[in-house]
Amino acid sequence: MSVITLTINEQLVSAQSEQTLLEAIREQGVEIPTLCHLEGLSDKGGCRLCMVEAVGTNRLMPACVTKVQEGMNVRTESERLVEYRKMIIELLLSERNHICAVCVMNGHCELQSLAANLGVNHVRYEYVVPDLPMDASHERFVQDQNRCILCVRCVRVCHEVEGAHNWDVMGRGVNSMVIADLYQPWGSSRSCTGCGKCVQVCPTGALSKKGSTVAEMVKHHDFLGWIMNGREKNIWEYR
Amino acid sequence: MTRTVMIDPVTRIEGHAKISIHLDDAGKVADARFHVTEFRGFEKFCVGRSFWEMPGITARICGICPVSHLMASAKAGDAILGVQIPPTAEKLRRMMNWGQIIQSHALSFFHLSSPDLIMGMDSDPAQRNIMGLIQQDPELARKGIRLRQFGQEVIRTLGGKSIHPAWTVPGGVREPLTAEKREKIATMLPERFDLIETALDLVYNAHETFANEIGNYGDFPSLFAGLVGPDGELEHYNGLLRVVNSEGKRVEDGIAPEKYREIIGEAVEPWSYLKFPYYKPLGYANGAGMYRVGPLARLNVCDFAGTRRANRALHEFRRLMKLDKPVSGTFYYHYARLIEILFCLEKIEDTIQDPDILNTHVRSQANVNKLVGIGVSEAPRGTLYHEYHIDEHGIIKEANLIIATGQNNLAMNKTVRQIAEAYVDGNNLTEGMLNRVEHGIRMYDPCLSCSTHAVGQMPMHVQLLSPDGEVLDEKIRG
Ligand code: SF4
Ligand code: SF4
Numbered sequence: 053m054s055v056i057t058l059t060i061n062e063q064l065v066s067a068q069s070e071q072t073l074l075e076a077i078r079e080q081g082v083e084i085p086t087l088c089h090l091e092g093l094s095d096k097g098g099c100r101l102c103m104v105e106a107v108g109t110n111r112l113m114p115a116c117v118t119k120v121q122e123g124m125n126v127r128t129e130s131e132r133l134v135e136y137r138k139m140i141i142e143l144l145l146s147e148r149n150h151i152c153a154v155c156v157m158n159g160h161c162e163l164q165s166l167a168a169n170l171g172v173n174h175v176r177y178e179y180v181v182p183d184l185p186m187d188a189s190h191e192r193f194v195q196d197q198n199r200c201i202l203c204v205r206c207v208r209v210c211h212e213v214e215g216a217h218n219w220d221v222m223g224r225g226v227n228s229m230v231i232a233d234l235y236q237p238w239g240s241s242r243s244c245t246g247c248g249k250c251v252q253v254c255p256t257g258a259l260s261k262k263g264s265t266v267a268e269m270v271k272h273h274d275f276l277g278w279i280m281n282g283r284e285k286n287i288w289e290y291r
Numbered sequence: 292m293t294r295t296v297m298i299d300p301v302t303r304i305e306g307h308a309k310i311s312i313h314l315d316d317a318g319k320v321a322d323a324r325f326h327v328t329e330f331r332g333f334e335k336f337c338v339g340r341s342f343w344e345m346p347g348i349t350a351r352i353c354g355i356c357p358v359s360h361l362m363a364s365a366k367a368g369d370a371i372l373g374v375q376i377p378p379t380a381e382k383l384r385r386m387m388n389w390g391q392i393i394q395s396h397a398l399s400f401f402h403l404s405s406p407d408l409i410m411g412m413d414s415d416p417a418q419r420n421i422m423g424l425i426q427q428d429p430e431l432a433r434k435g436i437r438l439r440q441f442g443q444e445v446i447r448t449l450g451g452k453s454i455h456p457a458w459t460v461p462g463g464v465r466e467p468l469t470a471e472k473r474e475k476i477a478t479m480l481p482e483r484f485d486l487i488e489t490a491l492d493l494v495y496n497a498h499e500t501f502a503n504e505i506g507n508y509g510d511f512p513s514l515f516a517g518l519v520g521p522d523g524e525l526e527h528y529n530g531l532l533r534v535v536n537s538e539g540k541r542v543e544d545g546i547a548p549e550k551y552r553e554i555i556g557e558a559v560e561p562w563s564y565l566k567f568p569y570y571k572p573l574g575y576a577n578g579a580g581m582y583r584v585g586p587l588a589r590l591n592v593c594d595f596a597g598t599r600r601a602n603r604a605l606h607e608f609r610r611l612m613k614l615d616k617p618v619s620g621t622f623y624y625h626y627a628r629l630i631e632i633l634f635c636l637e638k639i640e641d642t643i644q645d646p647d648i649l650n651t652h653v654r655s656q657a658n659v660n661k662l663v664g665i666g667v668s669e670a671p672r673g674t675l676y677h678e679y680h681i682d683e684h685g686i687i688k689e690a691n692l693i694i695a696t697g698q699n700n701l702a703m704n705k706t707v708r709q710i711a712e713a714y715v716d717g718n719n720l721t722e723g724m725l726n727r728v729e730h731g732i733r734m735y736d737p738c739l740s741c742s743t744h745a746v747g748q749m750p751m752h753v754q755l756l757s758p759d760g761e762v763l764d765e766k767i768r769g
Binding site: 153156183185187188191194239262263264267 | 339340344347457461465684
């Protein structure tokens with residue numbers, strides 16, 4: 053493992069060569085918004101919120117799936133980046149039915165707080181207002197397609213950590229849909245172990261505990277760190 | 292040929308209502324209609340969502356009485372779960388409901404109606420509002436604000452927010468009461484009892500001042516409906532349905548609320564978005580099944596109030612009865628509201644002393660056990676019904692909501708007509724007539740944002756049309 057140097061926001065910093073740009077940026081205490089990324093899961097560069105500008109190219113780079121390189125010179129904040137990030141949030145909000153006031157995650161939602169932090173106070177795009185179902189067939193959990201942002205954290209945690217691979221994505225583009233056990237009601241899925249990891253990592257109100265009422269759902273994903281540390285480093289420490 | 296006088300609020304975008312008064316050729320009132328042109332379609336929004344979310348969603352129907360929807364909705368949820376909620380949860384829910392009635396009635400009486408009562412129906416509309424009241428009688432205005440504040444404070448203390456507190460949930464409530472919060476409510480109480488005495492004085496004066504008008508302000512025989520407790524006491528949260536007729540005879544009694552469809556039908560009219568509920572056995576035609584709900588109805592249907600001071604006040608109220616018939620004048624809704632505030636204050640006072648009130652077991656856990664849930668409670672404005680049909684996982688397939696204002700719809704129309712008959716004068720639209728029509732609607736305290744326009748009068752657009760549709764006279768105000 054070698055050490056390289058790069059420039060982040062005009063600061064010369066060093067990083068491990070295996071690190072992603074996102075890791076290097078966050079290590080410096082620089083804040084950068086993400087939605088699909090979650091410590092402990094593989095990255096897929098899906099939400100595009102962690103895009104950064106790099107000197108020498110006009111192309112933006114998703115920090116979570118870009119490896120650091122010697123001499124790299126990136127910028128995490130600019131008018132253009134903020135504008136794109138706002139657009140991404142607005143597109144997410146317009147794509148499904150997000151009615152925060154009556155949502156189980158109101159006040160605890162990652163999408164909502166990102167929107168607030170970025171100053172998204174209205175949505176410039178026409179709402180798609182799709183007619184989407186809620187699946188309450190599972191004994192303990194509820195899936196609400198109306199609030200899903202297709203970050204696939206649920207798909208990854210179920211496959212990578214729990215090893216059950218209950219979740220998949222069906223369809224393409226805006227019509228994509230997270231489905232259980234090759235498109236069955238969640239309650240009749242045989243692969244689901246009922247562990248609830250997907251519910252805890254879901255950033256929005258798309259997956260919740262059954263019986264949750266408005267603004268009542270709070271999620272905790274620290275379990276991921278404990279599991280991964282134990283599994284990969286044999287460190288069993290619960291904080 | 293008839294001419295039509297239209298009173299149409301124009302400055303409010305939603306929640307607005309318009310009034311049309313139809314004249315015949317002789318310039319006499321042929322008919323009067325109170326149109327509700329606001330359409331919010333909540334019953335449709337609910338379909339496809341889970342019943343767990345319903346209290347939070349339906350509380351959004353109304354910014355004035357969200358708590359009432361929380362109650363009815365959570366009760367429908369309890370019915371779906373098939374559980375008995377913990378006794379403390381029921382007491383806490385009742386407490387929030389009383390708080391709601393206090394704040395809503397205080398708003399109706401002090402902020403919206405008292406300017407009319409104190410300054411007179413013919414006073415300058417620019418002055419005849421809460422702002423004017425603050426100038427003319429700051430002490431009274433302050434008392435009204437304090438009383439309302441108490442109700443809101445009870446709601447906020449229990450639910451964490453005064454508007455849309457999603458604290459009442461299927462199975463109980465989300466948070467128990469703490470000793471600290473109980474203390475907070477207790478210290479606020481004594482002052483509020485004094486406030487209500489002042490208000491009662493005001494209403495007694497109004498009964499004298501408006502002695503000539505009371506008979507024209509929606510005084511007519513009708514049925515009255517509401518919940519009563521198991522012993523016939525005044526009830527706002529649970530209980531059984533009772534309907535009395537204009538002679539004071541009980542035509543229905545002891546009806547389990549979930550059987551409401553056996554006695555209540557719903558009609559629709561093309562000219563209003565508000566449904567027209569009616570008492571089924573008498574039918575809809577010619578207003579035969581018209582019934583009134585709300586404070587006046589509740590005092591007319593119950594046998595006694597059940598608290599010391601309210602019992603006495605109810606006794607006093609019943610002196611208004613003629614030949615043992617229910618009190619029929621709509622004007623007495625104001626009076627009834629104050630008695631209910633008194634009742635709710637006393638109930639809260641009793642309940643916070645209950646040793647069980649701090650019990651932390653306040654939520655029963657269960658899953659879907661029934662596919663239909665009906666929740667009924669008394670909202671400030673009258674009986675409120677929520678009925679949900681769900682699939683086996685708890686997703687709403689169909690929802691039916693009957694709100695209080697809807698049930699008073701027929702009576703409001705009749706009241707407007709009676710006022711119009713007494714005060715419409717040929718081709719002239721007098722301010723006095725418009726003010727009285729406005730007050731007539733206000734007496735029912737309908738939950739439409741125009742009628743609760745706290746500052747200033749109800750915005751109205753008035754048109755006087757000739758038989759062939761030509762505008763003869765026009766007034767816009769608000
Ligand atoms: S998931 Fe988040 S953004 Fe979407 S409605 Fe719920 S709280 Fe709002
Ligand atoms: S259900 Fe939740 S975790 Fe899964 S893709 Fe949708 S938003 Fe992401």
